[in-house]
Amino acid sequence: MTEIxxxxxDNTPGRIKSVxxxxxxxxxxxxxxxxxxxxEFGLMKLVATEPERAKLILAENGFACALxxxxxxxxxxxxxxxxxxxxxxxxxxxxxxxxxxFVIEGGQTGICCLETSEPVTKxxxxxxxxxxxxxxxxxxxx
Amino acid sequence: xxxxxxxxxxxTADRAEIEAIQxxxxxxxxxxxxxTPFYSRHFKKLGIKSPRDxxxxxxxxxxxxxxxxxxxxxxxxxxxxxxNYDDVVRMHSSSGTTGIPTVIYWNREDLEAATDLVARCLxxxxxxxxxxxxxxxxxxxxxxGLGLHYGAERLGMMVIPIGGGNTIRQINTMxxxxxxxxxxxxxxxxxxxxxxxxxxxxxxxxxxxxxIVGAEPHTEETRRKLEEIFNIDCYNCYGLSEMNGPGLxxxxxxxxxxxxxxxxxxxxxxxPATGELLPDGETGEVVVTCLNRRAMPLMRYRTRDLAHVYxxxxxxxxxxxxxxxxxxxxxxxxxxxGVNVFPSQIEEVIMKIPEVGTNYMIHLTKSGxxxxxxxxxxxxxxxxxxxxxxxxxxxxxxxxxxxxxIYIHPRVQLHEPGxxxxxxxxxxxxxxxxxxx
Numbered sequence: 076m077t078e079i080x081x082x083x084x085d086n087t088p089g090r091i092k093s094v095x096x097x098x099x100x101x102x103x104x105x106x107x108x109x110x111x112x113x114x115e116f117g118l119m120k121l122v123a124t125e126p127e128r129a130k131l132i133l134a135e136n137g138f139a140c141a142l143x144x145x146x147x148x149x150x151x152x153x154x155x156x157x158x159x160x161x162x163x164x165x166x167x168x169x170x171x172x173x174x175x176x177f178v179i180e181g182g183q184t185g186i187c188c189l190e191t192s193e194p195v196t197k198x199x200x201x202x203x204x205x206x207x208x209x210x211x212x213x214x215x216x217x
Numbered sequence: 218x219x220x221x222x223x224x225x226x227x228x229t230a231d232r233a234e235i236e237a238i239q240x241x242x243x244x245x246x247x248x249x250x251x252x253t254p255f256y257s258r259h260f261k262k263l264g265i266k267s268p269r270d271x272x273x274x275x276x277x278x279x280x281x282x283x284x285x286x287x288x289x290x291x292x293x294x295x296x297x298x299x300x301n302y303d304d305v306v307r308m309h310s311s312s313g314t315t316g317i318p319t320v321i322y323w324n325r326e327d328l329e330a331a332t333d334l335v336a337r338c339l340x341x342x343x344x345x346x347x348x349x350x351x352x353x354x355x356x357x358x359x360x361x362g363l364g365l366h367y368g369a370e371r372l373g374m375m376v377i378p379i380g381g382g383n384t385i386r387q388i389n390t391m392x393x394x395x396x397x398x399x400x401x402x403x404x405x406x407x408x409x410x411x412x413x414x415x416x417x418x419x420x421x422x423x424x425x426x427x428x429i430v431g432a433e434p435h436t437e438e439t440r441r442k443l444e445e446i447f448n449i450d451c452y453n454c455y456g457l458s459e460m461n462g463p464g465l466x467x468x469x470x471x472x473x474x475x476x477x478x479x480x481x482x483x484x485x486x487x488x489p490a491t492g493e494l495l496p497d498g499e500t501g502e503v504v505v506t507c508l509n510r511r512a513m514p515l516m517r518y519r520t521r522d523l524a525h526v527y528x529x530x531x532x533x534x535x536x537x538x539x540x541x542x543x544x545x546x547x548x549x550x551x552x553x554x555g556v557n558v559f560p561s562q563i564e565e566v567i568m569k570i571p572e573v574g575t576n577y578m579i580h581l582t583k584s585g586x587x588x589x590x591x592x593x594x595x596x597x598x599x600x601x602x603x604x605x606x607x608x609x610x611x612x613x614x615x616x617x618x619x620x621x622x623i624y625i626h627p628r629v630q631l632h633e634p635g636x637x638x639x640x641x642x643x644x645x646x647x648x649x650x651x652x653x654x
Contacts, residue, residue: 081603083596085633111605115593115630118605137411137635139596141603 076195077147077212078126079188082119083139086112094119097136103129107147107188109175120175122147122188146195149209150185152178160187160208169193186211218470220533221345223337223372227480228535235536236274238480242508243277244268249511252298255283255291256514277483282492282504283518288459289317296513297322305512309360311458321360321458322513328367330509331461334478335368338467341476341533342452343427344398346373351396353405354432355381360462361432365400368464374398381405384412395424403435403443403451407575408639410446425449431456431463434522434543436561438568440472442575455540459518460505466540474527474539481509484538485517486526489547497526502547503540521547523559551647553581554588558623560647563592566622572600572611576637583651590627592619595634 084090091110098105098121107122123129126142133140150156157176164171169191176187200210222228230238247268250256259281260266271277288296297305304324311319323331344350350369356362362380369376379390387409390396399406406428413420425447430440431454440451455466455475465482466475477484483506486495495501503524506516523546527539545559552558560579567573574595582589594615596608608631615629 079603081601083601083631083633085636090633113605113608116632118603118608134598137415137598139598139601139634141601143603 076200076210077122077145078142079145079190080121080123080126080129080133081141081143082121082133084110084117084119086115086117090117091119094121094133094138097133097138098123098129101128101132103132107175107177107186109188111173120173120188143190144194146189146191147211148187148189148203149211150176150187151207152182152185156207157185157187159206160203163199163203163206164189164191167196167199169195169199218532219343220470221340221343222535223333223340228337228341228537230480230536232536235479239483239508240272240274242481243271243483243506245511246506246508246514246516247271249298250514250516253296253514255287255295277506277516278485278494280516282487283515285319285459285519285521288319288515292317293320296515298512298514309363309458309462310358319459321461321510323461323510324512327461327510327512330481331364331464332367332371334461334464334481334509335364336371337478338454338464339365339368339372339374339429341467341469341535342429343450343470344369344372344374348374348397348426349377349395349424350374350398350400351377351379351387351391351394353379353381353387353399353401360456360458361400364456364461364463365429369398369400384409385416388413388416388418391423391425392418397424397426399425399428401428401430402432403430403439404433404576404639406430406443406447406451407439410443410575411635420447427452429454434545434561436565436568437542438565442568453542455522455543457520457522459515460507460520461510465505469531469533469535471532473531474541476531476535476537477505477540479537482507483516484526484540486524487519489519489521489523497528497538500525500541500544503543523547549647551579551581551649553590553623553625556624558590558625562623563619566618567592567594567615570611570615570618572597573615574598574634576635576639577646578637579647581647581649581651588651590625591630592627593630593632593637595632595637598634 082094104124105121109120111118130140130142172192173190176185178185305322306325307323307328309321352366354362366376366378427450430451443451452468454463456463466477468475485504486501487504488495489502500523503520503522504517522543524541524543545561550557550559567577574597576595578593580591612629616627620626
């Protein structure tokens with residue numbers, strides 16, 4: 076399990092850059108990110124190698140940001156795998172409140188970042204591992 | 218609580234004594250007024266031939282109410298008592314942003330009296346000669362800068378005449394000289410909180426005790442927020458250049474209304490529509506007569522500020538009546554779909570909401586025949602949880618609370634902290650894009 080850093084950004088030119096610039100200055104590595112459009116503002120979701128440090132840096136620079144628990148899963152890039160992953164979560168009665176993912180190289184591994192309404196239990200984690208999904212902590216992503 | 222007086226006898230005089238002083242000083246003002254083009258014309262019309270014709274408050278209320286337009290029409294010398302500037306030692310003037318500026322003249326005694334009153338104000342707010350006073354208001358034609366400067370010096374504080382702007386230098390000065398007292402606008406003080414943090418200075422390491430917060434009307438909620446951020450006392454003050462600038466009314470350490478110095482001013486609250494005098498406690502337009510200025514007499518001046526008078530006694534023992542915070546201006550009232558709304562009402566609501574930061578903007582647009590109100594607020598970083606649902610709930614909450622207060626359902630927009638414009642001078646938070654009717 077890891078944490079996703081949620082940053083409140085105005086929906087105007089240059090605001091995303093001001094986040095990336097601040098983190099770049101402090102050598103924070105961003106592994107994945109997405110922005111959810113909320114009209115006049117957006118919620119930027121960042122997976123960083125050092126989430127706690129990234130949060131402190133942004134907070135010190137005046138950004139409104141918060142860490143939220145999330146699950147980052149390495150999914151082998153094969154048809155049906157994402158379906159299997161979401162199926163296992165459904166079986167456990169877990170609601171996915173946010174999800175974004177990507178494949179770096181076709182046929183290799185995809186990364187899926189998940190936020191859930193219910194806590195992810197140890198039992199569920201091991202079931203996912205047995206099904207061939209690797210649950211990553213920030214430090215082990217790459 | 219420690220209460221210090223600058224002039225105890227006057228500050229605690231009973232009503233009859235105060236009124237006797239007022240009527241006596243009024244004689245001198247009327248005498249000077251005969252020498253001005255404006256009043257000599259009006260006195261003739263009213264059949265007033267000598268100061269002795271104005272002996273009671275009833276007589277006094279026959280004098281005309283004077284508006285800002287009257288002052289402008291009299292630019293530059295319509296209210297000057299005398300043929301030339303020989304007795305005048307100082308002039309000040311408004312910025313004139315909305316047209317012709319208004320000018321104020323002081324002779325040596327006037328300046329002396331004005332300075333003494335400011336020292337009285339600062340003493341009421343707990344300042345002593347041991348304090349270090351950083352004057353962050355602009356100097357020059359604006360009365361607030363020089364007015365407080367003179368008063369603080371008179372009191373014996375060490376005055377740092379740094380003026381406005383240059384935030385980094387302000388912060389370094391505070392740190393290096395152990396500033397205890399600031400004179401600053403509320404919006405600049407808000408801005409300073411962020412700037413000090415960005416500058417890498419912990420607020421606890423500064424020696425700040427209090428801030429004299431003026432030049433912009435602000436709400437009780439804004440004061441509380443500022444006091445909490447800085448862990449200091451913020452004192453509200455009220456003045457206008459036409460009434461000598463600062464020194465007209467000031468809060469004492471009990472911070473429960475602004476004592477208006479009635480030995481130096483006559484206060485009236487009128488119905489802005491009819492000009493009728495209102496009883497204490499009712500909200501109306503503040504009308505003031507300056508009893509300390511003979512180079513440029515000005516009586517029954519309509520300030521356009523709306524406030525009311527507190528009727529109860531203050532715990533500090535001062536007998537001079539207290540004025541409420543300025544609730545709005547007769548000329549900044551917004552009419553939104555036929556409803557009267559003061560920007561201060563909106564500020565009051567949003568500053569009570571903990572998730573909201575320090576800056577806001579009010580936008581008015583037109584959609585067909587309907588006025589649309591959009592209130593833009595900044596979110597408060599510490600209250601942000603990252604949950605998008607919470608943000609939607611927050612928007613609804615702000616909108617609902619505004620509707621309950623102003624009877625208009627506004628659109629609420631959330632913004633990043635520090636994104637909305639901050640105002641180092643007078644805040645211009647209303648953008649009206651409805652155009653002309």
